[in-house]
Amino acid sequence: MSKEPKEYQFNEDDAFELTSMVxxxxxxxxxxxxxxxxxxxFEDWSSYLHLSERTIQRYKKENKSFDPLYSERILQIELLYKKGIEVFGVADNFYTWMDTLSISLGNVKPKQLLDTSFGIDAVYDELGRIEHGVFA
Structure with missing residues (x-):
């Protein structure tokens, strides 16, 4: 058994492939x-996945895969981060933006919206506006 984590090489526009991964x-x-x-x-993930840190620790101890519900959120966040890094060009710039209050996102840090699909979509939409130079 390989000790390296599985590398997901996926087309983020392929809903069937993403569904299979979930x-x-x-x-x-x-x-x-x-x-x-x-x-x-783990504290961040606990908030985003609505799982206790203890439950995440149990996944670690048992080295098991996440249930589909949690896997979907993990992949949504991964796709968001890939998009953000692409838009900002430098990962650290994107990470800083995610941790800075955003007026257009209700005066909260974008990172605080990752606990729901609607919040992830709102951040993704804001990245699209930034990418296209729409700042209103």
């Missing part, structure tokens, strides 16, 4: 690698 579940090693890349700890 159904398989995100493996914990992949989750760990993603967490390190986007600088999220």
């Amino acid at each position: 159904r398989e579940g995100v493996p914990f090693p992949y989750f760990t690698k993603l967490s390190n890349q986007i600088h999220f700890g």
Whole structure:
């Protein structure tokens, strides 16, 4: 068995492929690698996934894949971060933006909206406006 986390190479526009990935579940090693890349700890994920830190620790201990409900949110956040880094060009600039109050997002930090699909969509839409130079 390989110790390297599974690399998901996917077309983010392919709904069937994403659906299959969600159904398989995100493996914990992949989750760990993603967490390190986007600088999220268990406390962050606990809030976004609506899981206790203890439950996340149990996934780690058992080295199991996340259930589809949680896998979907993990992949939504991953896609958002990929888009954000693409829009900002530099990961650190995007991370800073995610942690800065945004008037257009209701005067909250974009990062605070990642606990619902609607919030993720709102952040994604704001990235689209930034990408196209629409700041109103």
